[in-house]
Amino acid sequence: MLAYCKSLPKAELHAHLNGSVSVRAIEKLIELRKRSEPDYKADDRVLSTAKAQDKIRTLADAFLMFPLIQALTQTSEAVTLATVEVISEFNDDNVKYLELRTTPRENTVTSMSKVDYIEAVLAGIATCSERLPIIVRLLLSIDRRQEVADASETVDLAIKFAKSKDARVVGVELSGDPKFDGRKFLPLFQKAREHGLKITLHLAESCDWMEELSEMLALPPDRIGHGTLLHNDPVHAAVIRENSIPLEICLTSNFICQTTKTFKDSHLDFWFSRKQPVCLCTDDQGVFDTYLSKEFEIASETFNLTKQDLFDTSLCGLRCGFAPKEELYAIERIWAQFAKEHALKYSSLRD
Numbered sequence: 001m002l003a004y005c006k007s008l009p010k011a012e013l014h015a016h017l018n019g020s021v022s023v024r025a026i027e028k029l030i031e032l033r034k035r036s037e038p039d040y041k042a043d044d045r046v047l048s049t050a051k052a053q054d055k056i057r058t059l060a061d062a063f064l065m066f067p068l069i070q071a072l073t074q075t076s077e078a079v080t081l082a083t084v085e086v087i088s089e090f091n092d093d094n095v096k097y098l099e100l101r102t103t104p105r106e107n108t109v110t111s112m113s114k115v116d117y118i119e120a121v122l123a124g125i126a127t128c129s130e131r132l133p134i135i136v137r138l139l140l141s142i143d144r145r146q147e148v149a150d151a152s153e154t155v156d157l158a159i160k161f162a163k164s165k166d167a168r169v170v171g172v173e174l175s176g177d178p179k180f181d182g183r184k185f186l187p188l189f190q191k192a193r194e195h196g197l198k199i200t201l202h203l204a205e206s207c208d209w210m211e212e213l214s215e216m217l218a219l220p221p222d223r224i225g226h227g228t229l230l231h232n233d234p235v236h237a238a239v240i241r242e243n244s245i246p247l248e249i250c251l252t253s254n255f256i257c258q259t260t261k262t263f264k265d266s267h268l269d270f271w272f273s274r275k276q277p278v279c280l281c282t283d284d285q286g287v288f289d290t291y292l293s294k295e296f297e298i299a300s301e302t303f304n305l306t307k308q309d310l311f312d313t314s315l316c317g318l319r320c321g322f323a324p325k326e327e328l329y330a331i332e333r334i335w336a337q338f339a340k341e342h343a344l345k346y347s348s349l350r351d
């Protein structure tokens, strides 16, 4: 089944740039940093090829890893390199449509501004677009720990970049440690929506911090990141069903962080059996040592999914993308062709 999962055209909608950087790419980033700082020594944990499960057992452990990687992406050159490496690896896994997300950061030591950071990511996307058969769009992230003023700046930049010529920025998202309440950012998400941006929110990733849910769901978001525990509450589940909000489900991430005890405990089954749109995603493929085809294989083994189910799930991912519908229709031709070659059922939304 893994070979089939690899051959499937796929859409990845939930990938944090810094969490997606592989050990191989980290080695390149260290080399780059050593050019200007020959004595630089990276933290051993980011270079360890040990299984992700040995390093991370809780969500809190995962949050210790991100700053170690972010320490290597503090210049425009490094940010572009990381972007190119991450996109290339998704392309190698036959991902045809990718939505990367990242938190724009400024760095006073290297004089990198938030605008520089975004432009560096966009430069990486532009380079890959010329060379590789993959369409990439960008979401700008608000980190739950941020001050509202900082997040507001990010939303304003997202609005500005979305209106630029290439329009590769298509949305904003909320992520970061779930113990920080997201409600203070709601007016910013409203503003982003008024300017045509799409919104996805990490919600209910951990059982300890659920107070915000009703207000966050009332937005309502265009997609939900994880939503691991939302199905346990009938009121929340009803909002999701009524609004047909797609869920971005990251099996390995949830399992490693132990927000779902086993793959079988994942909320994927609940939503899948109710025909809710569900997108399989990697979250942080570098940190969690995974890739999208593997997530499809795990889903298939755990929930007895057929080749047709996997194809439908992969197509569902594309259709939940935030790029304009016309662009998504154009990319869908690849799925139509795959269905033809593999005698799978496929019907265009236009039929």
Ligand SMILES: CNc1ncnc2c1ncn2[C@@H]1O[C@H](COP(=O)(O)O)[C@@H](O)[C@H]1O
Binding pocket: 016, 017, 018, 019, 062, 066, 067, 070, 101, 102, 103, 141, 143, 175, 176, 177, 178, 202, 205, 253, 257, 283, 284
């Ligand atoms: C494991 N589950 C998760 N839950 C919540 N937020 C997560 C996350 N995984 C990653 N991030 C968010 O993505 C940032 C790293 O990428 P960027 O520097 O933005 O590219 C992390 O600092 C965190 O805010």
Ligand SMILES: [Zn+2]
Binding pocket: 014, 016, 175, 202, 225, 283
């Ligand atoms: Zn995430």
